[in-house]
Amino acid sequence: MLLTGTVVRDSTTVVERGAVVVADDRIEAVGPADELVEQYPSHERRDFDIVAPGIVQSHVHSVQVPGRGLADDTDLFEWLEEYILPIEAEMTAAELELASTLTYIELIENGTTCCIDHLTVDHSDGAFEAAGEIGIKAAIGNVMMDRESPEGLLTSTGEALAESERLLERYHRSFDDRIRYAVTPRFTPTCTEECLRGARELADREEKVRIHTHASENEGVVEFVDETYGTRDIEWLHEVGLTGSDVVLAHVILTSEREREILAETGTHVCYCPSSNMKIGAGIAPVVDYLDRGINVAVGNDGAPVNNTMDPFVDVRQATLLQKIDKRDPTMLPAETVFEMATVNGAEAIGFEKTGKLEEGWAADVIGLASDDARTIPMHDAFSHLVYAATGSDVQFTMVDGEVLLDGGEITTVDAESVKNRAREAFPQLAERAHRKHT
Numbered sequence: 001m002l003l004t005g006t007v008v009r010d011s012t013t014v015v016e017r018g019a020v021v022v023a024d025d026r027i028e029a030v031g032p033a034d035e036l037v038e039q040y041p042s043h044e045r046r047d048f049d050i051v052a053p054g055i056v057q058s059h060v061h062s063v064q065v066p067g068r069g070l071a072d073d074t075d076l077f078e079w080l081e082e083y084i085l086p087i088e089a090e091m092t093a094a095e096l097e098l099a100s101t102l103t104y105i106e107l108i109e110n111g112t113t114c115c116i117d118h119l120t121v122d123h124s125d126g127a128f129e130a131a132g133e134i135g136i137k138a139a140i141g142n143v144m145m146d147r148e149s150p151e152g153l154l155t156s157t158g159e160a161l162a163e164s165e166r167l168l169e170r171y172h173r174s175f176d177d178r179i180r181y182a183v184t185p186r187f188t189p190t191c192t193e194e195c196l197r198g199a200r201e202l203a204d205r206e207e208k209v210r211i212h213t214h215a216s217e218n219e220g221v222v223e224f225v226d227e228t229y230g231t232r233d234i235e236w237l238h239e240v241g242l243t244g245s246d247v248v249l250a251h252v253i254l255t256s257e258r259e260r261e262i263l264a265e266t267g268t269h270v271c272y273c274p275s276s277n278m279k280i281g282a283g284i285a286p287v288v289d290y291l292d293r294g295i296n297v298a299v300g301n302d303g304a305p306v307n308n309t310m311d312p313f314v315d316v317r318q319a320t321l322l323q324k325i326d327k328r329d330p331t332m333l334p335a336e337t338v339f340e341m342a343t344v345n346g347a348e349a350i351g352f353e354k355t356g357k358l359e360e361g362w363a364a365d366v367i368g369l370a371s372d373d374a375r376t377i378p379m380h381d382a383f384s385h386l387v388y389a390a391t392g393s394d395v396q397f398t399m400v401d402g403e404v405l406l407d408g409g410e411i412t413t414v415d416a417e418s419v420k421n422r423a424r425e426a427f428p429q430l431a432e433r434a435h436r437k438h439t
Contacts, residue, residue: 054113056346059300097126110392
């Protein structure tokens with residue numbers, strides 16, 4: 001296949017009137033359209049206004065989509081305890097698979113080709129099966145919660161680790177490499193020291209496994225860790241082994257000088273979730289400082305109830321605007337930098353090699369965008385357009401490893417309308433069941 005348009009190869013290079021040639025699951029060539037059309041005359045040609053790498057989301061919660069619109073205007077712990085955790089506790093296997101399917105559809109429709117998905121404590125097989133069927137590239141994890149957790153979500157340490165081992169064996173070791181495992185303790189308040197150390201031991205036994213958890217997200221978390229362990233959250237995670245180049249920490253807003261040094265020294269990845277952080281009033285992550293220290297920072301949507309959209313372009317835009325206002329400096333986090341965070345930085349965090357750029361020999365994870373709406377005219381600069389003007393609704397084409405998952409704005413691998421209709425019926429019923437049981 002040959003894709004033409006303004007080609008954004010990476011955060012530094014744009015090819016006007018360019019083309020990308022895809023062969024099997026790899027990019028074969030990138031360059032001027034005239035030359036490549038002549039060189040590959042038999043390739044199917046598709047024309048777009050912009051051709052770009054797929055967006056990589058390094059923190060999502062597919063299971064939380066049934067709570068979209070239910071948990072607005074609350075702080076983190078109220079959001080979790082009153083709304084989200086009751087839904088997770090009540091969710092059946094079929095409902096989890098439906099939630100994950102709907103979320104992956106939303107991600108693909110909006111140009112996301114790769115993600116880390118932080119699930120819940122049970123029924124996680126459904127998410128792996130859904131991801132495999134739809135075709136998204138993902139690291140997925142069954143959540144560990146072995147302390148301070150509500151009924152229906154509290155498990156023993158042994159049970160949590162055993163379930164992770166089972167899923168790792170079934171999917172990471174024997175499934176398509178497009179789907180990998182992430183060891184996912186929820187966060188320090190709900191995980192014992194034994195659980196966190198066990199997560200490290202499990203990840204160390206297998207290549208390409210990531211550890212993914214929340215860290216230093218708000219004052220309540222920081223205070224809990226200090227009161228319980230007499231230290232800061234990331235210092236504690238470092239103590240139990242949950243830092244390093246295979247670790248992705250979500251949010252990471254309230255950090256001390258020592259914690260920032262730990263992140264830089266260990267090569268730990270940070271996922272910046274600006275819309276989520278704003279919505280629960282958690283604060284603004286010091287992303288510019290992290291980047292200045294050489295810390296790899298990626299971008300994530302988080303979950304539908306705390307965003308409320310899984311459109312990555314919303315968070316890319318918020319990511320840079322928040323840093324500008326935080327520093328009162330309009331030069332902070334320019335468009336090219338935040339685009340890099342949302343593509344190749346995310347792929348590096350999740351551990352997918354040669355992903356996030358349109359380069360020869362790299363994974364054919366490609367999106368095609370239209371620029372038909374008035375808000376897209378004129379387009380002077382491709383990076384400015386993608387970061388400040390584009391939205392997920394502009395995405396017309398999504399390809400992962402050379403497989404077309406979205407064509408003409410329509411999902412190709414599953415019956416998306418059927419999924420949406422089932423979700424419209426099932427999720428209000430799930431939320432009502434969870435509310436009745438909780439109250």
